[in-house]
Amino acid sequence: MHDFPLVVFTILSQLILGGFVTLWWLDRKKGRISKNSGLLISISLLAIAGISLLVSMLHLGQPLHAPRAILNFKVSWLSREIVFYGAFVGLILVYTWFWFKEDRAKRNMTGWLASIIGVIAIFSSAKIYMIPSFPAWDGVNTMFTFFLTSLLLGPLFVAAFLTVKGELDVNISVLSICGLVLTAVVAIGYFSSLLAGLPEAVETARLTFQHGFFWARIVTFLLALGLLIVTYKYSKLRNVKVFSAAFTILLVSEFLGRYLFYETAVHL
Incomplete structure (x- = not known):
């Protein structure tokens, strides 16, 4: 690509x-x-x-x-x-x-x-x-998506390092879970706006839903969410292996989502 x-x-x-x-x-x-x-x-x-x-x-x-x-x-x-x-x-x-x-x-x-x-x-x-010629991009969702990627990946990246030496004294899982919930809310609003928008926006939604990467992103998203909920409830699981796994799964999920961002956008 x-x-x-x-x-x-x-x-x-x-x-x-x-x-x-x-x-x-x-x-x-x-x-x-x-x-x-x-x-x-x-x-x-x-x-x-x-x-x-x-x-x-x-x-x-x-x-x-x-x-x-x-x-x-x-x-x-x-x-x-x-x-x-x-x-x-x-x-x-x-x-x-x-x-x-x-x-x-x-x-x-x-x-x-x-x-x-x-x-x-x-x-x-x-x-x-955020340009009018691409209806799927021209909206606040693009801004939210870019900053949410920072929120989802950055804290877990640092957490994986700090847990090695036992220097992570905050429950980073709370922040990550909130980021994932917010991401889901933004995604629902985004696709709702696409389906109610211009024909090119509707076509973007259709192409996205038909793409295998979309469903792979949902699976990886849910896996990461489940893993982080477990770490939130059980402090013994807040270790480098679990945080690294959550980070890796979310990294894959974000790559899939960003690929779709470029691949399915339809020009006016």
């Missing part, structure tokens, strides 16, 4: 935002994350950011001309996405350095700024697709 690089880039960039904000918030509120854990998670996020940037270049006809895209910052959401996402990754690098230097005050300040810039980057990314 021509849009596969975009599937990978959008999912990974949103994962990074959710993971970074989770790490920064836990460090700021709890202050019980060790230097080694903080560095490991931060470096992992940087590595994923590097992969996402490399993959995004594959979508460009002339990757070496990518820097020129920022010249349209005043009028192009794509240019804004590139600028803000680049700044976000740069701030994560600075944040990682303050973990290395064990400077919690500067780490907190950098985390505030990076979180704000990261949110703007994902907002810009969503705005790229």
